[in-house]
Amino acid sequence: MAQPLQDPAPAAAVMYSSIIEELGRSIVGGELGPGERLTIEELQNRFGVSRTVIRDCMRILESMNLVFSKRRVGIVVQSPGHWNVYDARIIRWRLEGTSRARQFRSLTELRCAVEPLAAAGAARHATEEQRAAALRLAGQLRALGEAGRLEEFLAVDIEFHALLLSASGNEMFSALDDVVTEVLRGRTNQGLMPRTPREHALASHEAVAAAIARADPHSAEAAMRDLLAEVREAIT
Amino acid sequence: MAQPLQDPAPAAAVMYSSIIEELGRSIVGGELGPGERLTIEELQNRFGVSRTVIRDCMRILESMNLVFSKRRVGIVVQSPGHWNVYDARIIRWRLEGTSRARQFRSLTELRCAVEPLAAAGAARHATEEQRAAALRLAGQLRALGEAGRLEEFLAVDIEFHALLLSASGNEMFSALDDVVTEVLRGRTNQGLMPRTPREHALASHEAVAAAIARADPHSAEAAMRDLLAEVREAIT
DNA sequence: GGTCCATGAAAGATACCACCTTTGAAATGC
DNA sequence: GCATTTCAAAGGTGGTATCTTTCATGGACC
Structure with missing residues (x-):
């Protein structure tokens, strides 16, 4: 043999x-x-x-x-x-090519549009496990952020946002988890993120998680909007 | 032969x-x-x-x-x-089948997420022609709405929203024009719309158009959010 | 006798080929 | 200038070969 x-x-x-x-x-x-x-x-x-x-x-x-x-x-x-610009392959090709910057900006804007409503949806529809997971991940984010462990921070951040999208109860939102992952990863890799996450970012992640945990859609949405505010400023 | x-x-x-x-x-x-x-x-x-x-x-x-x-x-x-839930054919099939209600709800929520940012984008990036068209269409909406000509109202409404998406400068947003068209058409056909459009709806369309015309992204976004408020209430 | 791994056989997708049919753009003829 | 013919290229068929994965068989070892 x-x-x-x-x-x-x-x-x-x-x-x-x-x-x-x-x-x-x-x-x-x-x-x-x-x-x-x-x-x-x-x-x-x-x-x-x-x-x-x-x-x-x-x-x-x-x-x-x-x-x-x-x-x-x-x-x-x-x-x-x-083109079917939501096709994962096309998104990937555009991010690899010369149109990377433009595509990245579009995806970021899309993310800013969707995540607040996804957070509200998660506050309404998440399971108990998901609510607990959101709190746990937000806690980890603070620990890793304050310790300056950027790579692990990114991984948990991705997990946190993917969790919200999938808990949102809207499959059109959850299908965007690749997009959000790519945007988060890109922000870190392009050095758009501060050396250590800002207090504001840590606090708003916690606020989002807390609002989801207590099933408060309005606060979840507002907190997510708050979290995204600086991202939006960067792209406009 | x-x-x-x-x-x-x-x-x-x-x-x-x-x-x-x-x-x-x-x-x-x-x-x-x-x-x-x-x-x-x-x-x-x-x-x-x-x-x-x-x-x-x-x-x-x-x-x-x-x-x-x-x-x-x-x-x-x-x-x-x-599934690639953003594929036009899958969206159509889901709307035809037994999952119509659920899909309709998802699409509506997606629309509510995207349109405010699309309006802001349009206020920033629209051409002069597009700004003029927005004002013109909003005017037509009022005329048709007050006259109770629902079918023509729907057609112009679809045109108005498609215009915003395509003027938004974000190709991910413009690719959703089919979705928005479908949602608007569905709302009318399912009798979710009042016999004659509410004054509030007419006024907020005008407010969106005016904000776009004067290149005011914040007002455009706020006005669009205002326009969508009642839609959001209906689905939550 | 029961469990475990090697071996072989078969099922079904992947790939190549040669050939026929249909379509519609372009050339040609009137 | 319109009708007719031509023909290149896609659409479609069916045959063969290859390759991969599963599943059943059988022997070895406990």
């Missing part, structure tokens, strides 16, 4: 994923502009794969509204206005 | 779209529960099409995270938590 091939890299996990990545990035990055045409045959040659694989890729790109295909014409790149 | 076949084409515009519709609806509607398995062969027989078509469909459903496929296992239905 000697496993001669220990090769841990099945690499070609799925053939098309790498093609999707490359084409998606080119479109989102703007190297392939709206109206530009591709053909299946051309892509076959370019990537050295069969028609089937290219077709699969086109179906996927089509369902993200990055392209559409017409007979006799080929595959046409769509203009940005048509 | 005599076209013997005038056949008005059995609608099957594109083959797979109807299959996607049917399967998507079953999954979203819950007839196909999470973990349930399908195979390509079985679907081939069921719909009487070739493997290629089924594969194309699976690629699309997969990219919406409604299913995932594994070798030797088949195609497995994903649990609702994984």
Whole structure:
């Protein structure tokens, strides 16, 4: 049974994923502009794969509204206005490319819009466990923040916000947890965060958690708005 | 060449779209529960099409995270938590099915979250034409509202809100115009709207438009929040 | 006899190929 | 300038090959 091939890299996990990545990035990055045409045959040659694989890729790109295909014409790149900008892959590609700053700003603004209502929702709908968890996480945030342990602080912060979104009782909100995670992570990595979290931030996290714990939607919403105030100022 | 076949084409515009519709609806509607398995062969027989078509469909459903496929296992239905709930088709299917009420509530809440910030954004970024259009539409709303012409009122209302979203300068917001349209239309059709729009609604539309016209983000946001207040009360 | 791991077989997705059909843009003809 | 023809490219079919995962079988060891 000697496993001669220990090769841990099945690499070609799925053939098309790498093609999707490359084409998606080119479109989102703007190297392939709206109206530009591709053909299946051309892509076959370019990537050295069969028609089937290219077709699969086109179906996927089509369902993200990055392209559409017409007979006799080929595959046409769509203009940005048509893209499914909530698709996780498109969000990722935009954050990787030259439009990072703009995308980051959009996501931050979206977060600022959604989180206050998510907090109110959590105050209404959270389970007992979730309310307890919110208090616990807010406590950890203070401890880690005052100790200046930034990385752990970030991890708990992400957990805290994800908890609120999922407790909000609104699946459209919980689906945004990746967005919020990305924004929080980006803020820390870009050095937009103070060396040690401000007292104000710690206090408002605690206020949000407390309001959720005592099922007080109005206070939860207000506290979250307060928490986000400085974030909003930074982007406007 | 005599076209013997005038056949008005059995609608099957594109083959797979109807299959996607049917399967998507079953999954979203819950007839196909999470973990349930399908195979390509079985679907081939069921719909009487070739493997290629089924594969194309699976690629699309997969990219919406409604299913995932594994070798030797088949195609497995994903649990609702994984779905791309911002995909226009999924939103539509959910609104058609038994989960309509819940989905409607979620979308309304999302709208309430986003529109105030969109209004603020519009006050900052709108073009001169857009500012003028906002004022004009608000004026039309008053006229139509006072005249009790509900259908035209709805159409202009939809146009007004779509304008704000697209003028907001945030593509994540503008991508939600379908959502807002759907919510507005639903409110009217479900008889949630008063016979003639309330004075308060007319006045706050005007206030939003005026704030945008004079590039006053804070007032625009506040006026929009005021406009949405009664909507929010209705869903909580 | 019961538990555990190796082995093999089978099921079903992934991938490639060759070929036919349909569509609609563009060239051509009147 | 309109109708007709042409034809390139996508849509669709079905066959074959490959690969991965599961599941059942069977032997070894406790």
